[in-house]
Amino acid sequence: MADRLGEIMKKTLLAIETGKEEIFHIAETSRTETQRLTQELAQLRMDISETIKKVDQLHKLDRKMRQHLMEVSRDFKSYSEKEMIESYENAKETQVQLQLYEAKEYQIRARRDEIERSLRQMMVTIERAENLMSQISLAINLLQSGINEMTQDQNLEKQQEVALRIIMAQEEERRRVAREIHDGPAQNLANIVLRLEITEKLLELDPKQAKIELQDLKTLVRSNLQDIRRIIFDLRPMALDDLGIIPSLRRYMDNFQSTYKIECEFIVQGREKRLLPAMEVAIFRLIQEAMTNVAKHAHSEKVKIELSFEEDITIARIIDFGQGFDFNAVLENPGEHFGLIGMKERVEMFSGQFSIISPTGVGTTIELSIPYKKEENLE
Structure with a gap:
């Protein structure tokens, strides 16, 4: 049969x-x-x-x-x-x-x-x-x-x-x-x-x-x-392979700011590390997806991106100052917000944590943290 x-x-x-x-x-x-x-x-x-x-x-x-x-x-x-x-x-x-x-x-x-x-x-x-x-x-x-x-x-x-x-x-x-x-x-x-x-x-x-x-x-x-x-850069930033995630993100934000006329503030905390290629691509794509959501839905004039390199974990925050939304409602009925669900799943694939704080009318903060093993640190 x-x-x-x-x-x-x-x-x-x-x-x-x-x-x-x-x-x-x-x-x-x-x-x-x-x-x-x-x-x-x-x-x-x-x-x-x-x-x-x-x-x-x-x-x-x-x-x-x-x-x-x-x-x-x-x-x-x-x-x-x-x-x-x-x-x-x-x-x-x-x-x-x-x-x-x-x-x-x-x-x-x-x-x-x-x-x-x-x-x-x-x-x-x-x-x-x-x-x-x-x-x-x-x-x-x-x-x-x-x-x-x-x-x-x-x-x-x-x-x-x-x-x-x-x-x-x-x-x-x-x-x-x-x-x-x-x-x-x-x-x-x-x-x-x-x-x-x-x-x-x-x-x-x-x-x-x-x-x-x-x-x-x-x-x-x-x-x-x-x-x-x-x-081509959006498909695969060549600078990501050569220079790492920080220069790639800076270039992406320059393009984003020029395209959408939304002010970008980029803050790097801690000592920068070269991560495994898969992790760098994942973090870049996650921030890229979050920024796309800001451009499409947030109605915010500014977005702040924080990237923190800690001892055993990398933390990224994407903060806008727009209209906010009900994330629990999105989880129950994804609809057009499948990208957010995909972000959460991608973070969990790396054993990371994903959270969204989005009070209506105040703005949205997306935080993702991805751990890395010590043998994976490529300084």
Whole structure:
């Protein structure tokens, strides 16, 4: 029976992985189509602008031709037959041109509106595909975990619960990084490509404006590079390996203060120690998660971070001066505060202590303490 169930789970896993590839293909196709439509939309907007100018010119010319035709009709004795015919034909030709350009303007506007609707639908499709891929990834991980447990003949409920929480945390982190890249560098790069194509056309029509556009693009590229470096730093601060946790935290707080306009005060107490890499990463991530919560929920203008190196323990405190919240209610119903639960579990994995003091309207103090063995001290 177990073998049969294992075989079914493997086939199910294969089918889900195939479906995930199809969804990924749909998302990538939608992104490509979105980029194409965005380029077409930019061109249409330029065409609309030029057509509107032409229609305005033809309206003025039409009024002039009509006025001249009325003068010819009133004083026809003063004009030759040839002049009268020419005046009529010019007025008629102007009317025809005006009607043609008005029809062109209507068609371009209709196409523009259609593309804008398609772009909105594409964005919804991409978002749904990304969410679905995340859910499928979670399902795949769960199935793989289940298959491994059956293979190893393990069926411990606690291990399954911890594994599920780890998987959910990993998927949430992947979604966060994907959203950050999609909303930041990916969008900016698509915009840069589009504006470069427009600048190519401007080089022939208006070199001066093209030069201004290139200067703006240079600024945008530099800003995009800063965003990419920040994302890389958030994923794995390279300074953490080379210099340790203090320089890494100082750099993170500089970025945090610049991004969220929240004043950061960093206090180090005791003699700094180089901890085991896993502990340094854990402390950095815990402080990072706490700071993210401050930015999202605290409504505080300042945050204070204290890091204390004691004889056999490292203590970190993150103190904000915002609105506070009921932590007991969060424990009973985590909802969107899964990050706090994850912080508590991560601290407990290192045999540490985690506490939150958060009186409503006063602010929040998060304290975590992680012990280390003497042989682990890397001074």
